[in-house]
Amino acid sequence: MTFTEQLAQFIVSGITQGSIYALIALGFVTIYNVTGIINFSQGEFAVIGAFIAITVAQKVNLFRGQFDVELEWPVPVAALIGVGGAVLVGVLLYRLGIQPARHASTLSQIVATIGASIALRGLVLLAWGTDPYRIPPFTQGKPFKILGAVITRQSVWVMGLTVVVVVALFLFFQYTLIGKALRASAANPGAARLMGINTRRMGLIAFALSAGLGALGGIVITPVTFMTYDRGLMLALKGFVAMIMGGLTSPFGAVVGGLALGIVESLAAGLISSGYKDAFAFAVLFVVLLVRLGGVFKRGSGEALERAGL
């Protein structure tokens, strides 16, 4: 394999992994814009969605052999159920943990979402154990080859679905009534309430939406890399880094940030050190934070930065 081929391969796997960061970052941005909360349990949506899909798609025994599930439904159906399950978790989380604490200090909210993240992680561990799981690729077949880089069919699925989701999300925010109401609550919650928008309901929708986004990310990546119970926190951290790189409040920036982070990480792991793969994201985070830009791509709005305490 020549150096360019190697480079191309790193970039392809970077984009694949980066798509997941992008989806999670989109979830972060959606919740943050509407409620002003950074939801530290964002990564758990990806994990829970993936594990529900795994359980529906193949034989699994739960709670250390207490329950055997043998549904073996087709993967697309399993994926939909996984997304639905995660949305339900998101809604419950908002209702039980976030909404009652909406007047609490930032510190309390941060600690509460961290607590939720840890509790969900424990729940997954209890039900599915420590084993890594995977599901079959969405479609079978030979991988493609472009510029000497191998692109698996699942990678194409990952990238394709990310594009579809981003476009659909754009249309949703731009043209539907709920989308417009969400944007209104983000821009000016007070005025939105005066216009008759139920901002609390908007918060609920934001949580449901970003839980769905995270779950989708977790499910499409499971055929590529294995899913384990403890991946949520790291996914959340990476998604947050992507969000900051993209300028905090911009959905487009979040996607670009996610892809960029994936590529940087893949190149650094391949060319510098694979043992420190996870550290590079934080190196990027520290650089971006300390330079105190509102992100690389777009300066965030003054109000959003104010809310974040910058």
Added chain:
Amino acid sequence: MKTRFSLGQLAVWGLVAVVIALPPLVKNNYQIFVVTLIGLYTMLTVGLSLVMGFAGQVSLGHATFYGIGAYAAALLSAMFGLPSWLALILATALTGLIGFFIGIPIFRLRGHYLAMATLGLNVIFSLIIKNEADITGGPSGFAHIPPLSVGGFVFDSDTKMYYIVWFMALATLFISMNVVNSRVGRALRAIHTSEVAAEALGVDANTYKLRVFALAAGFAGLSGALYAQAIHFISPSSFDILVSVELVTMTAIGGLASVWGSVFGAAAVVFLGQFIRDRMNELLEGASGEQEIIVFGLILVVIMVFMPEGVTAGGMKLLRRLRMER
């Protein structure tokens, strides 16, 4: 005001008495070790409560400093052959210093950013001790750490270790008490209430935050070094993010802004963890220990949502409200 203060003093001497009297009453070495562990966690928690409760800064990576202290003590005594008491002092000082220098860039951040940055710090630290196996022993850990000895007296039994740990834990509590009731403490509370207002009144917020952070890091370093010298073996899993979250849970249960609550929080989490592990094993055979985090996570959510001042203060308030309603 005066009565409350003397009540506090009474509680202090009560705790001292319990600490002194406990070992002869407990026959089982394992139980002594558990109480020693509570002492170690108390040092960590009291530092964290200074940072989170009094200075109002989130730190989700406190286990980093615990780990730095532990590995520094291990390396200094086992690799460089320094006497273990000197390794203990140097490890503590070094961790405080590292805390200070890490604090300089990190405290330019606030809120969510600070939370993420401290989490990131913990992730990077874990990666370093896992990857640099030549120095740290990697994932399989660092073994054969010499026990603490001072002038020929070796702390080689669980009971001896118990006394030195609790002596240090009480010392950190007293120091924190003094910090809280001093000019620094008042400045910190001012920063917590409104940083802008405090700065307008001439409080140099950043300097105070840094000093407190360094002090908390030093406490954590001391705790880590003692931990290493107590069990003679350390591995990365004792200092990862989950431990940091556990420390936040302890601080939250004791009340974020409560020095003495730290002891209560540390004890509650240690005992609760044990209880859950035992029950889990009965319920699901072979269930691994980490599952107790479900409960800790839920506790964190409930406390933050319903009683952010901590279980003791929050419980009192709830009681009062119930009485009022009746």
